[in-house]
Amino acid sequence: xxxxxxxxxxxxxxxxxxEYAFQYKVPEEExxxxxxxxxxxxxxxxxxxxxxxxxxxxxxxxxxxxxGKKMRMGGLAGVATYPxxxxxxxVREMLEFTLQKLKEEGYPLSMLHPFKVSFYxxxxxxxxxxxxxxxxxxxxxxxxxxxEGTVKRVAKEAHNSEIDLLYDAFAxxxxxxxxxxxxxxxxxxxxxYTLGVYxxxxxxxxxxxxxxxxxxxxxxxxxxxxxxxxxHGLWNFICQHDSMIKELxxxxxKDEPIFHLLPxxxxxxxxxxxxxxxxxxxxxxxxxxxxxxxxxxxxxxxxYASWNNGSFSVSEEKAExxxxxxEGISLSINDLAAILFGYQSVEALSLIGKxxxxxxxLEKFSSMLPGLTPFFYDFF
Numbered sequence: 001x002x003x004x005x006x007x008x009x010x011x012x013x014x015x016x017x018x019e020y021a022f023q024y025k026v027p028e029e030e031x032x033x034x035x036x037x038x039x040x041x042x043x044x045x046x047x048x049x050x051x052x053x054x055x056x057x058x059x060x061x062x063x064x065x066x067x068g069k070k071m072r073m074g075g076l077a078g079v080a081t082y083p084x085x086x087x088x089x090x091v092r093e094m095l096e097f098t099l100q101k102l103k104e105e106g107y108p109l110s111m112l113h114p115f116k117v118s119f120y121x122x123x124x125x126x127x128x129x130x131x132x133x134x135x136x137x138x139x140x141x142x143x144x145x146x147x148e149g150t151v152k153r154v155a156k157e158a159h160n161s162e163i164d165l166l167y168d169a170f171a172x173x174x175x176x177x178x179x180x181x182x183x184x185x186x187x188x189x190x191x192x193y194t195l196g197v198y199x200x201x202x203x204x205x206x207x208x209x210x211x212x213x214x215x216x217x218x219x220x221x222x223x224x225x226x227x228x229x230x231x232h233g234l235w236n237f238i239c240q241h242d243s244m245i246k247e248l249x250x251x252x253x254k255d256e257p258i259f260h261l262l263p264x265x266x267x268x269x270x271x272x273x274x275x276x277x278x279x280x281x282x283x284x285x286x287x288x289x290x291x292x293x294x295x296x297x298x299x300x301x302x303x304y305a306s307w308n309n310g311s312f313s314v315s316e317e318k319a320e321x322x323x324x325x326x327e328g329i330s331l332s333i334n335d336l337a338a339i340l341f342g343y344q345s346v347e348a349l350s351l352i353g354k355x356x357x358x359x360x361x362l363e364k365f366s367s368m369l370p371g372l373t374p375f376f377y378d379f380f
Contacts, residue, residue, distance in 0.1 A: 001090060003097040006044040006056065011035045013053045014044055014078070021080035037187050045097070047090050055081040055090035059098065060380055063179035064109070065172045066341075067290035067370055070179055074102045074280070076112040077380040095123050099280055099305050108285040110278040111176070113379060120276055123304050126334035128277040128341040129176055129376040132254040135268040138246055141239040144261045147229050149200040151209075151237040156190040163197065166205045170224045174253075175341045175372035176277065188378065193221055198233040206230035209237065213244060220250040222377050223258075231258055253375050275376045279337050282308040286319035289340055294368040296361060297328030300336060308333055316368070329357035329365055342372035 006014065015034070019025055026034060038044065038058070046056035060075035076098060081090050102110055114120045117127060154163065159182065171177035180189065189210065198207040207230030210222035218241055225231035235258055238248065252258075254271050279285045282300055295315040302308035313322045329346075331339075335354045338344040346366040349355040355362065 001047055001088075001093045003045050003047055003094050006046045006053075008035065008039055010044060010046065010053065010056075011038055014046065014056050014058075017053055017056055017080050017082060018078050020082065022078075037183075041183065041187070045094060047085075047093065049085065053082075054085040055094060057094050057098070058380075059101075061107075062111075064111070065177045065179060066109075066175050066288070067372060068172055069288065069290070071109055071285075071288055072107045074098070074105075074107040074110045075380050076110060079112070092123070096304060099124075099278075102280040103305070103307065106281075106284070108279065108281045108288060110280050111376075112276055112278075113274070114276050117273070117276070120278075121334060123278075124302060124333045125276040125278040126337045126343075127273045127275075128337060128343045129273075129275050129374040130254050130271050130343075131274045131376075132252050132256060133270045133272055134250045134252065134259060136248040136250070136262075138242045138248075140262055140264070140267060141242040141248065142263060143236050143239050145232045145236075147233045147236065149198055149206070149229060149233050151196045151198050151233060154195040154197055154208075156186060159185055159190075159195075162205045163195065163208065166197070166208060166226065167224065169226055170207075171377075173373070174375040176275070176374050176376050178376070178378045180378075184378075188380065196234070196237055198225070198230045198237070200229060207234050209234045211238075213241060216244070216246045218245045218248045220248065223250055223252045223256065235261075251377075253373075255373075277337050277341060279308070279333055279340075280305065282312060282333065282336070283319060283321055285340075286312055286314055289319070290370050291316050291319075291368045292370055294364050296365045296368065297322065297325050298336070298365075299325075299328050299330040300333055301330075302333040305333070314368075327358075327361065329355060329361050331355045339369070340372075341374040342369070343374045 043059040047054045057079040058077040062073045062075045063070045064073045193210045193212045196209045197205050200206050206227055207225035209220055211220045225234055259265055293316050298312045298314055300308055311322050311325050313320055335349050339346055346362050350362055
């Protein structure tokens with residue numbers, strides 16, 4: 001087996017494989033636009049059986065926010081194999097190839113949306129974010145607090161830099177939010193959604209909602225308020241649809257407080273694990289991570305990226321690979337990602353035996369963490 005880069009002549013076959021594996025269909029009139037987007041923003045890799053495509057995956061060179069800074073991230077999507085080629089090691093071959101590629105090209109991090117969490121956990125990817133999916137009825141749509149600003153609907157064609165700055169201001173404090181450019185907004189965010197931007201009385205944008213209304217149902221795919229006023233203003237805009245819809249589905253961060261203001265907050269609310277992250281290069285990642293004051297030694301194990309195996313001395317000033325030491329904390333590359341993104345605590349993982357070390361070392365490590373909050377709105 002050999003993983004090769006596939007040129008645009010393979011796009012049609014790659015699409016057929018994805019349609020078969022993920023059971024969807026791209027309309028004929030949309031294919032050209034899709035292939036143009038792939039050519040500009042994706043790298044396609046695959047494994048051939050003679051002249052037939054046996055397996056493929058898409059690589060997306062992206063960035064995410066982490067601790068107020070931007071970090072390079074290699075996104076993986078469309079990892080697929082035809083049934084007759086499954087359980088022959090094709091996906092493993094592609095993932096190992098990708099890890100080596102990411103390491104050589106300077107990507108400390110990778111992310112993907114799993115078809116099955118346990119499968120990708122085996123290769124070092126770990127859950128790092130949840131989403132709260134709340135389902136309400138039109139009876140729940142009551143105005144909470146009147147505000148002086150207004151909401152303006154914005155179509156994809158009218159997207160502007162104000163919206164970019166608004167999104168960045170919301171996304172930057174979280175761990176893992178995607179850095180978006182104009183092309184990403186146009187190709188991957190808007191789709192069949194509309195943007196409703198909240199402007200305060202000074203005409204400054206302070207929040208937005210990405211939504212659509214269809215068949216008496218409103219879906220709010222993104223709810224992005226920068227302050228209390230915008231939160232109320234956006235909610236009131238949703239409430240103005242009460243005569244048009246029977247159901248509202250909102251996707252938010254799990255600690256979004258707007259639902260606390262409902263007269264009866266006992267709505268259907270599900271916290272759903274969502275995206276997975278993979279620390280590709282532990283030393284490079286640790287060097288960029290915003291540790292607080294302190295110093296600890298981490299003993300990391302990584303079955304599929306041998307360069308991550310070993311001991312790392314970590315402090316606020318630097319991170320470097322060191323010789324073996326009896327002191328410190330032992331953990332896998334998976335659990336390191338869960339901890340550093342703020343998805344799991346050192347204490348919680350130590351209680352179930354995933355993180356091991358003396359109590360004082362564990363407490364020291366925990367005190368060095370900046371308290372990041374993980375979240376991810378996008379999909380690829």
